[in-house]
Amino acid sequence: MPWTKLQVEREEPAFDENAGDNVRKLDFGTALLEAQDQALARDPRVFVMGQGVNDPNGAFGTTNALYKKYGLERVFDTPLNEESTIGIALGAAMAGMRPVVVHNRPDFLLMAMDQIVNHAAKWSYMFAGQVPLPVVIRSCVGRGWGSAAQHSQTVHGLFHHVPGLKIVLPSTAYDAKGLLISSIADNNPVLFFEQRWLYKHQSHVPEYVYAVPFGQAAVKRKGKDVTVVAVSHMVIESLRAADELAAEGIDVEVIDPRTIRPLDIETILASVRKTGRLVVADLAWTTGGFAAEVVAVVTERAFHGLKCAPRRVAFPDLPTPAGYTLEQAFYPGAKDIKKAVLEMVRPSEKV
Amino acid sequence: MTNKDCAPFPNPELTAAAAADFLTRMLMIRRAELKIEELYPLEQMKTPVHLSLGQEAVSAGVCMHLNRDDAVFSNHRSHGHYLAKGGSLKELIAELYCRETGCSKGRGGSMHVIAKDAGHWGSSSIVAGATPHAVGAALAFQMQKKNAVAVCFLGDGACEQGVFFESMNWAALKKVPVVFVIENNFYSVSSHISVREVNEFLYKRAWAFDIPSFRVDGMNPLDVYASAAEAVEHARSGKGPFVVEYVLQRWRMHVGPGDPNAALYRAPEELQAGYQRDPIKEFVEHVLTAGILKEQEIAQISSRVDGEVEEAFVFAQNSPLPDGGDLAKFLFVD
Numbered sequence A: 001m002p003w004t005k006l007q008v009e010r011e012e013p014a015f016d017e018n019a020g021d022n023v024r025k026l027d028f029g030t031a032l033l034e035a036q037d038q039a040l041a042r043d044p045r046v047f048v049m050g051q052g053v054n055d056p057n058g059a060f061g062t063t064n065a066l067y068k069k070y071g072l073e074r075v076f077d078t079p080l081n082e083e084s085t086i087g088i089a090l091g092a093a094m095a096g097m098r099p100v101v102v103h104n105r106p107d108f109l110l111m112a113m114d115q116i117v118n119h120a121a122k123w124s125y126m127f128a129g130q131v132p133l134p135v136v137i138r139s140c141v142g143r144g145w146g147s148a149a150q151h152s153q154t155v156h157g158l159f160h161h162v163p164g165l166k167i168v169l170p171s172t173a174y175d176a177k178g179l180l181i182s183s184i185a186d187n188n189p190v191l192f193f194e195q196r197w198l199y200k201h202q203s204h205v206p207e208y209v210y211a212v213p214f215g216q217a218a219v220k221r222k223g224k225d226v227t228v229v230a231v232s233h234m235v236i237e238s239l240r241a242a243d244e245l246a247a248e249g250i251d252v253e254v255i256d257p258r259t260i261r262p263l264d265i266e267t268i269l270a271s272v273r274k275t276g277r278l279v280v281a282d283l284a285w286t287t288g289g290f291a292a293e294v295v296a297v298v299t300e301r302a303f304h305g306l307k308c309a310p311r312r313v314a315f316p317d318l319p320t321p322a323g324y325t326l327e328q329a330f331y332p333g334a335k336d337i338k339k340a341v342l343e344m345v346r347p348s349e350k351v
Numbered sequence B: 001m002t003n004k005d006c007a008p009f010p011n012p013e014l015t016a017a018a019a020a021d022f023l024t025r026m027l028m029i030r031r032a033e034l035k036i037e038e039l040y041p042l043e044q045m046k047t048p049v050h051l052s053l054g055q056e057a058v059s060a061g062v063c064m065h066l067n068r069d070d071a072v073f074s075n076h077r078s079h080g081h082y083l084a085k086g087g088s089l090k091e092l093i094a095e096l097y098c099r100e101t102g103c104s105k106g107r108g109g110s111m112h113v114i115a116k117d118a119g120h121w122g123s124s125s126i127v128a129g130a131t132p133h134a135v136g137a138a139l140a141f142q143m144q145k146k147n148a149v150a151v152c153f154l155g156d157g158a159c160e161q162g163v164f165f166e167s168m169n170w171a172a173l174k175k176v177p178v179v180f181v182i183e184n185n186f187y188s189v190s191s192h193i194s195v196r197e198v199n200e201f202l203y204k205r206a207w208a209f210d211i212p213s214f215r216v217d218g219m220n221p222l223d224v225y226a227s228a229a230e231a232v233e234h235a236r237s238g239k240g241p242f243v244v245e246y247v248l249q250r251w252r253m254h255v256g257p258g259d260p261n262a263a264l265y266r267a268p269e270e271l272q273a274g275y276q277r278d279p280i281k282e283f284v285e286h287v288l289t290a291g292i293l294k295e296q297e298i299a300q301i302s303s304r305v306d307g308e309v310e311e312a313f314v315f316a317q318n319s320p321l322p323d324g325g326d327l328a329k330f331l332f333v334d
């Protein structure tokens, strides 16, 4: 949607993971396009469908080039039937296809909750592993420009509660491509959550087909004082906070799990045992969310390694407001992460 | 139940082999379910059973026109669909006993049966949940240029779900080879269709999507056979989806053996003698009168089916139970 594009351009300074390197760079959206392009080229079972995938905007530029190359049989628009669209993807997968379904907002995935939670997530278990369901469900979180309560939700936490789903939250263009390749290659249903604000970030993206494995966290920055576990756009915010904290002599380790199911808890635990401090920065509601889960597991398994109580930096338990002054108050970012870290490291100082 | 609007069909030409096959399928469902009903009170089958007694003609008559490569999707009342499509009786009964040898290895139970090799692709107990799966499979057949058809069995209650309307829209839009087989037994649990819907003529729902459809007497196996031939052939020949509404009688209560509360929820007319038409009896009378099968052949089929049912229960009862240590198995496919 053009207005969120405008918002992204205005608010989010581009982030370059490997600034200065003499390598090919792609932005996040183009990396997704390339992953799908390569998957369509190498596997005739792959197809891409979703509302507006071949309109001029084409899922924020991540699909519209594809139908021109692969035809409307393999890249096609769908009715506004979110529930059946997911069910149709499941049925096609049962018949041996590998569909990629594109939803332009996670909010609309809730229309398909039944097919995702009652069907996709259960199919392997209920039928004792007899039916592979290689379905990828992409959706892109909107934010800002008054998108408000029904067009800006991040719902990975809702699905995170459900066993039987794999959940991917890439933060860089490199991971976006490699994780989407892994998602399409996986024989199980995968929810792939993108963030509109990441779309203009770029990083080194090799041209060849590569897979970033699930359940392997990336240590984005090494540090010894505090562990910050962050997902999606919060990784960028955490790295910004870490830069500022470094200037104050505080050494932050930033871990991006990249997939929250499966979760690379061992990397997180090892880091917390080293630093003794944990901040989890999520892009979703605080209560019962991914951040809460990480805090719980770390508390259970590395309690004696903790020097202080872990902290969650996440959305307040409220719907997203439309008004921009309220939006500003709503979204946590680098400064909130920084504040949480400082309060841990220098508890006597008032930040 | 009303036969109003039911389309008439000339009696189909049945060879002796086809008649024997059709009868075997119906009898298999009948005898298996009667046995389930008999043994259910022993509480060894610890899974809710939705019996399809009375509805055998539809499962059998539709599946008579399907090949192994055709896909069947079904619902909570799945035993008939599974058996008619050629699912293993032993594995079905073992599933009801929640055994490791069951068709879903004791993980699915009665409401989640599957016979992949025979072409029963799995049943969902979320009412109407499988309707889009059938469309998706049919879409895949179209993409793969296969000559296969997908069939989805659904109840009258399922016709109230939004996802069924969405699925019809998709099916018509993409012109995929899918047949929706509505089993209208007029009840969702104990709620009569008249308290749930303004229009009980469910075949008319297809009109909104320009999908051809008809209503058929589902207690008449010959009509079922003839109508299903048309519907399946329509889909198979590339003309797109078809909707058939079969008007039926569910003989038992919604779930479990018998119908102890029948007087409390069924209308008096329905309860009068004669509300239980028997499709198998009608079929046997027809094939005898028409000289398609002889008494002796029917007796042979009957005793063979009884033997298989007996064997299946012994197999199930003697099969190992899943090990608690395997609880976490199968969450994902490798």
Ligand SMILES: Cc1ncc(C[n+]2csc(CCOP(=O)(O)OP(=O)(O)O)c2C)c(N)n1
Pocket (backbone or CB within 6 Å): B076, B077, B125, B126, B127, B154, B155, B156, B157, B158, B159, B183, B185, B187, B188, B189, B250, B254
């Ligand atoms: C979405 C959903 N709602 C409610 C139920 C509970 N339920 C199970 S079977 C059933 C009746 C369905 O009636 P119908 O579709 O006519 O099938 P029948 O039982 O008559 O074969 C109901 C309400 C369910 N399983 N799923």
Ligand SMILES: [Mg+2]
Pocket (backbone or CB within 6 Å): B155, B156, B157, B183, B184, B185, B186, B187, B188, B189
């Ligand atoms: Mg019913």
